[in-house]
Amino acid sequence: MATVEELKLRVRELENELIKCKQKQCAAEDAHSQALNRPKIDKMSAEVVDSNPYSRLMALKRMGIVDDYERIRTFTVAVVGVGGVGSVTAEMLTRCGIGKLLLFDYDKVELANMNRLFFQPHQAGLSKVEAAEHTLRNINPDVSFETHNYNITTMENFTHFMDRISHGGLEEGKPVDLVLSCVDNFEARMAINTACNELGQIWMESGVSENAVSGHIQLIIPGETACFACAPPLVVAANIDEKTLKREGVCAASLPTTMGVVAGLLVQNVLKYLLKFGTVSYYLGYNAMQDFFPAMAMKANPQCNDRHCRRQQEEYKRKEAERPKVEVVQEEEEVVHEDNEWGIELVSEVTEEELKAASGTVPDLPEGITVAYTIPTEEKADGETVEETEQSLEELMAQMKKL
Amino acid sequence: MATVEELKLRVRELENELIKCKQKQCAAEDAHSQALNRPKIDKMSAEVVDSNPYSRLMALKRMGIVDDYERIRTFTVAVVGVGGVGSVTAEMLTRCGIGKLLLFDYDKVELANMNRLFFQPHQAGLSKVEAAEHTLRNINPDVSFETHNYNITTMENFTHFMDRISHGGLEEGKPVDLVLSCVDNFEARMAINTACNELGQIWMESGVSENAVSGHIQLIIPGETACFACAPPLVVAANIDEKTLKREGVCAASLPTTMGVVAGLLVQNVLKYLLKFGTVSYYLGYNAMQDFFPAMAMKANPQCNDRHCRRQQEEYKRKEAERPKVEVVQEEEEVVHEDNEWGIELVSEVTEEELKAASGTVPDLPEGITVAYTIPTEEKADGETVEETEQSLEELMAQMKKL
Numbered sequence: 007m008a009t010v011e012e013l014k015l016r017v018r019e020l021e022n023e024l025i026k027c028k029q030k031q032c033a034a035e036d037a038h039s040q041a042l043n044r045p046k047i048d049k050m051s052a053e054v055v056d057s058n059p060y061s062r063l064m065a066l067k068r069m070g071i072v073d074d075y076e077r078i079r080t081f082t083v084a085v086v087g088v089g090g091v092g093s094v095t096a097e098m099l100t101r102c103g104i105g106k107l108l109l110f111d112y113d114k115v116e117l118a119n120m121n122r123l124f125f126q127p128h129q130a131g132l133s134k135v136e137a138a139e140h141t142l143r144n145i146n147p148d149v150s151f152e153t154h155n156y157n158i159t160t161m162e163n164f165t166h167f168m169d170r171i172s173h174g175g176l177e178e179g180k181p182v183d184l185v186l187s188c189v190d191n192f193e194a195r196m197a198i199n200t201a202c203n204e205l206g207q208i209w210m211e212s213g214v215s216e217n218a219v220s221g222h223i224q225l226i227i228p229g230e231t232a233c234f235a236c237a238p239p240l241v242v243a244a245n246i247d248e249k250t251l252k253r254e255g256v257c258a259a260s261l262p263t264t265m266g267v268v269a270g271l272l273v274q275n276v277l278k279y280l281l282k283f284g285t286v287s288y289y290l291g292y293n294a295m296q297d298f299f300p301a302m303a304m305k306a307n308p309q310c311n312d313r314h315c316r317r318q319q320e321e322y323k324r325k326e327a328e329r330p331k332v333e334v335v336q337e338e339e340e341v342v343h344e345d346n347e348w349g350i351e352l353v354s355e356v357t358e359e360e361l362k363a364a365s366g367t368v369p370d371l372p373e374g375i376t377v378a379y380t381i382p383t384e385e386k387a388d389g390e391t392v393e394e395t396e397q398s399l400e401e402l403m404a405q406m407k408k409l
Numbered sequence: 410m411a412t413v414e415e416l417k418l419r420v421r422e423l424e425n426e427l428i429k430c431k432q433k434q435c436a437a438e439d440a441h442s443q444a445l446n447r448p449k450i451d452k453m454s455a456e457v458v459d460s461n462p463y464s465r466l467m468a469l470k471r472m473g474i475v476d477d478y479e480r481i482r483t484f485t486v487a488v489v490g491v492g493g494v495g496s497v498t499a500e501m502l503t504r505c506g507i508g509k510l511l512l513f514d515y516d517k518v519e520l521a522n523m524n525r526l527f528f529q530p531h532q533a534g535l536s537k538v539e540a541a542e543h544t545l546r547n548i549n550p551d552v553s554f555e556t557h558n559y560n561i562t563t564m565e566n567f568t569h570f571m572d573r574i575s576h577g578g579l580e581e582g583k584p585v586d587l588v589l590s591c592v593d594n595f596e597a598r599m600a601i602n603t604a605c606n607e608l609g610q611i612w613m614e615s616g617v618s619e620n621a622v623s624g625h626i627q628l629i630i631p632g633e634t635a636c637f638a639c640a641p642p643l644v645v646a647a648n649i650d651e652k653t654l655k656r657e658g659v660c661a662a663s664l665p666t667t668m669g670v671v672a673g674l675l676v677q678n679v680l681k682y683l684l685k686f687g688t689v690s691y692y693l694g695y696n697a698m699q700d701f702f703p704a705m706a707m708k709a710n711p712q713c714n715d716r717h718c719r720r721q722q723e724e725y726k727r728k729e730a731e732r733p734k735v736e737v738v739q740e741e742e743e744v745v746h747e748d749n750e751w752g753i754e755l756v757s758e759v760t761e762e763e764l765k766a767a768s769g770t771v772p773d774l775p776e777g778i779t780v781a782y783t784i785p786t787e788e789k790a791d792g793e794t795v796e797e798t799e800q801s802l803e804e805l806m807a808q809m810k811k812l
Contacts, residue, residue, distance in 0.1 A: 013416035020423035027430040044520060044530045054660040056519035057533075062621075063524050065662035069620040094526070098665040101524050116459035117447060121466045121504050123497070123526070126548055127447045130460075145529055217472040218465075219687065257457040259468035262501040263680065267673035274666040274697050284622065284698035294677050295687035299702045 046147050050076045050103065059146070060103060072281045079148070081280050082175045082182040084108040086158060086198055088134040090122035090260055091212050091221075092188030094269035097124060099149075100142045102277065105176045106150035107142070109135045110167065112157040122262050150176065159193045168201050184276060185209035188269075190258075192239075199234035202226065203314035206321070210279075212272045215241060218259040219294040221268035222375075223275055223287065229306060229318030231288060236307035236315060240375050242291035242300065264294050291375055300374035449550050453479045453506065462549070463506060475684045482551070484683050485578045485585040487511040489561060489570075489601055491537040493525035493663055494615050494624075495591030497672035500527060502552075503545045505680065508579045509553040510545070512538045513570065515560040525665050553579065562596045571604045587679060588612035591672075593661075595642075602637035605629065606717035609724070613682075615675045618644060621662040622697040624671035625778075626678055626690065632709060632721030634691060639710035639718060643778050645694035645703065667697055694778055703777035 008016075044059070052064035066072040083104055085096050088111040096107055111134040115125045129137040135153035143151060152174060158167040172181045185207055187198045195211065202209045206228050214221040220242035226233055271290055278284045288303035306319050411419075447462070455467035469475040486507055488499050491514040499510055514537040518528045532540040538556035546554060555577060561570040575584045588610055590601045598614065605612045609631050617624040623645035629636055674693055681687045691706035709722050 008413070008417075010411070010413055010416060013413060013420060014411075017416060017419050017423065020420060020427060024423060024427050024430060027427060056521045059520045059523040059530075061521050061660060062663040065660050066621060066664075068660075069662045071620055071622055071662065094669065097526060098669065101526065101665045103524075117462045118459045118464050120462040120548065121506075123500060123504065127462075128547070144531070145523065217474055218469060219474055257464060257468050257471075259472045259474065260465040261469075261677070261680070262504045263673045263677040265673075266497065266501065266669050267677070270666045270668075270670035270673060271700070274664070274670070275700075277664070277666065278697075285700065287700045290700050294681075297674070297678075297688065297690045297693050297702070297704060299700070301700060 044147065050079065063102060072283050075281065077281060078103050078277075079105045080176065081184070082106040082108065082180075083276065084110065084171060084174070084182045084185045086110045086185065086187050087189035087194065088138050089113070089119070089188065089190060090262070090265035091214060091269045091272070092186070093122075093124035093134070093138055094266055095186060095188055095212075095273055096138055096142060097145065098269065098273040099276070100146045102273070103146065104149055106152065106174075106182075108170060108174050108182060109138055109151065109153045110156070110158055111135050111138075112155055122260055122265050157194075159197045164197055164201070167197070168205065171201060171207055172205050181205070181207065183280065186272065186276065187211040188272075190214075195234055195239070199226075200312065200314070203228050203233055203235075203312050203318060206318055210272060210275060212268055213239075213241065214260065214264055214268055216258040218261040218264050220292060221264055221294075222289065222291040223268065223272045224289045225275065225279070225286060228315060229320075229322030232304035232306050233310060233312060233315045235312040236310045237304065240289065240291075240302075240304075242293050242375060261294075264292070267292055267294075289375070293374060298374060302375060447550065453482065466505060475686050478684065480684060481506050481680075482508045483579065484587070485509040485511065485583075486679065487513065487574055487577070487585045487588045489513045489588065489590050490592035490597065491541050492516065492522070492591065492593060493665070493668035494617060494672045494675070495589070496525075496527035496537070496541055497669055498589060498591055498615075498676055499541055499545060500548065501672065501676040502679070503549045505676070506549065507552055509555065509577075509585075511573060511577050511585060512541055512554065512556045513559070513561055514538050514541075515558055525663055525668050560597075562600045567600055567604070570600070571608065574604060574610055575608050584608070584610065586683065589675065589679065590614045591675075593617075598637055598642070602629075603715065603717070606631050606636055606638075606715050606721060609721055613675060613678060615671055616642075616644065617663065617667055617671055619661040621664040621667050623695060624667055624697075625692065625694040626671065626675045627692045628678065628682070628689060631718060632723075632725030635707035635709050636713060636715060636718045638715040639713045640707065643692065643694075643705075643707075645696050645778060664697075667695070670695055670697075692778070696777060701777060705778060 047060070050060045050064060051058055052061060052067065054061050054065075063078075064075055066075050081104055083099055083106075085092050085099075085107060088096060088109050092109075092111070096109060099107060113134050115129045115132050115134055115137050117127060117130050119125050120127060124141070125134070125137060129141075133155045135155050139151045139153050142149065152170070154163075154166070154170065156163045156166075158164055170182075171185060173179050175182050185198060185202055187195055187209060189195055189198070198209060198211075201207070208225075208227050211224040211226060211234065212222065222240065222242055224240070225231065271287075271292065275287050275290070279286045287301060289301060291300040293299070306315060306322075308316070308319060310316055310319075450463070453463045453467060454461055455464060455470065457464050457468075466481075467478055470478050484507055486502055486509075488495050488502075488510060491499060491512050495512075495514070499512060502510060516537050518532045518535050518537055518540050520530060520533050522528050523530060527544070528537070528540060532544075536558045538558050542554045542556050545552065555573070557566075557570070557573065559566045559569075561567055573585075574588060576582050578585055588601060588605055590598055590612060592598055592601070601612060601614075604610070611628075611630050614627040614629060614637065615625070625643065625645055627643070628634065674690075674695065678690055678693070682689045690704060692704060694703040696702070709718060709725075711719070711722060713719055713722075
């Protein structure tokens with residue numbers, strides 16, 4: 007039988023052991039997250055030391071590429087769709103030291119996503135925005151993150167989405183600087199288009215074909231360039247029947263290569279646009295089968311179905327008329343094609359030889375670029391009616407879906 | 410004063426708590442590593458379920474892009490240099506389900522690498538090959554990995570490197586299927602070139618400029634296309650003084666965008682080459698400032714300084730003469746330029762307009778592509794002498810370095 011003294015000793019022993027165990031437990035729990043963290047950095051430095059995560063970016067100044075790289079920290083970018091293209095897009099912007107990222111997605115990570123970059127098998131089951139934020143925060147704690155785990159195409163979420171685009175900037179209340187569409191379906195693209203037209207928000211669209219071997223990026227400046235409702239969405243032809251827009255019931259193929267290239271071209275265009283270097287591309291396609299890259303630009307369509315697009319066009323015209331002669335960032339040469347119904351203006355940057363194989367179903371589109379579908383002729387007559395009626399978003403969406 | 414019964418109760422309480430704590434500690438320690446694993450998959454399936462990591466790759470067959478996607482598992486690729494391009498290259502191949510990867514690098518992960526994809530801050534201090542293997546194994550446990558933490562350019566390591574290229578295939582003793590150069594310096598490129606010429610090993614080279622805004626990929630088939638010693642290395646012009654090859658003492662700029670695009674184009678070319686789809690590119694450049702992508706092909710130089718290159722050329726000629734008419738995978742149209750000293754054969758795929766801005770220092774290179782340096786004229790005369798002498802690798806390297 008144990009004496010009181012023996013029992014007291016045992017209690018003390020156990021108490022000590024328990025304290026040690028709890029410390030170890032905490033340590034084990036924290037080890038991973040602690041290890042992942044680096045302290046925040048107040049000011050970007052160009053110092054060339056191994057411990058400086060910004061040295062190779064600040065070197066862009068010394069190399070004469072970017073005048074003021076630090077400005078990157080003042081920008082907010084919204085990434086809609088955190089899948090194969092959007093996740094890599096968010097990671098690139100995070101590593102470049104962007105000020106703030108807003109991430110929108112309602113999907114969960116699945117093992118079926120593992121053939122694309124970014125997500126890892128242990129994240130299966132987590133929401134994409136949650137998993138992405140965790141990874142990205144560890145990669146660069148200097149970036150601010152705001153995530154929204156919802157579908158932007160429902161009425162309530164759409165209103166919230168609009169609100170965050172117009173007020174979710176780095177300084178709360180200010181709009182974001184750029185919206186990036188990295189979604190994989192028509193409804194979501196149209197919702198982004200509708201929101202950006204109403205807000206006059208500049209955005210970039212991206213897409214990868216269902217067969218995984220082509221993709222594109224596109225810059226949309228409301229009122230100036232064609233919006234997603236001005237003309238049928240453009241895709242890159244690859245000599246095979248394909249559509250950029252996901253058809254229901256079809257399991258699309260995907261490749262980390264094509265999605266990585268599209269994300270890279272997209273974020274490169276974002277950097278050029280925000281930091282003012284090089285030539286910003288209006289539309290850049292990628293045909294992986296032949297390694298060719300058709301480029302073009304397209305003016306807004308005065309008969310666009312979206313009344314906010316038409317309003318932005320009027321505003322753009324008025325502003326252009328007001329100011330004497332303003333230099334545009336883009337320095338491309340423009341070739342006007344008057345003879346097409348969409349008022350499409352093209353700058354072909356590919357040779358005839360290059361494009362031999364590409365199908366050209368719509369006149370005056372550079373070969374190699376084609377439309378995702380054609381619009382029935384009777385739809386054109388509806389244009390005026392839409393202008394007069396105050397249609398709800400859902401009605402508009404339903405109508406657009408019919409196209 | 411506590412009674413014996415009270416103390417006994419306390420002992421039991423503490424013992425229970427301690428057991429619970431130890432369980433939690435174990436759980437916390439194991440949670441991360443356990444969560445990372447998925448079971449190995451014996452046979453690639455096309456089944457469209459969320460839990461199938463290969464469904465979107467196998468869909469390439471249904472989409473008519475690839476005849477036999479499963480063949481990917483039979484191939485071995487060596488990636489030399491696991492930096493900004495090499496790490497993403499290895500990750501893409503891993504996610505595509507490549508059979509085996511050999512990784513070569515002697516660098517450590519630093520925070521200064523965090524402006525490129527793949528490595529994470531908590532890996533700082535680890536060797537790049539070790540950190541990469543850990544991450545990649547968790548992403549896809551079906552891939553075999555072999556890592557070598559050494560500099561391939563020292564004599565002893567070079568011999569071992571040659572041995573692993575020629576014997577490190579999926580089935581030990583067989584050669585690898587492809588070598589990818591993702592290194593950032595001249596010596597390492599030359600070492601790979603020397604090894605592949607001697608072994609008749611097909612390889613692909615990649616590079617990103619010091620100013621971070623251009624890059625290229627190149628397919629080298631010993632005896633058939635120009636090797637790295639046949640002509641000065643080609644780089645993409647960007648209207649600014651630049652060299653692909655890292656100069657000593659200069660902190661190069663880098664961007665995750667450019668490196669991601671180059672890795673994507675490289676692995677896409679690898680997939681097209683291994684799985685026989687699309688057109689494999691011989692040389693594809695990427696100018697990020699103007700978003701243009703010059704392409705070309707270049708024949709081997711009969712006066713090449715590398716005697717193994719000349720031997721492979723003889724062998725290639727003999728084989729070509731022997732077989733009647735063999736279809737080549739690549740279907741490009743060739744334009745022969747007889748009037749240049751390098752026997753360079755070009756296929757320009759860019760328009761005059763596109764290339765206005767690009768500098769063209771060497772005749773008969775498509776504008777937009779230029780050489781990293783020019784070769785002093787007296788070197789040409791040495792060609793014959795090199796053929797006669799049995800120079801050591803180190804002597805050759807020293808000589809090449811002088812160029």
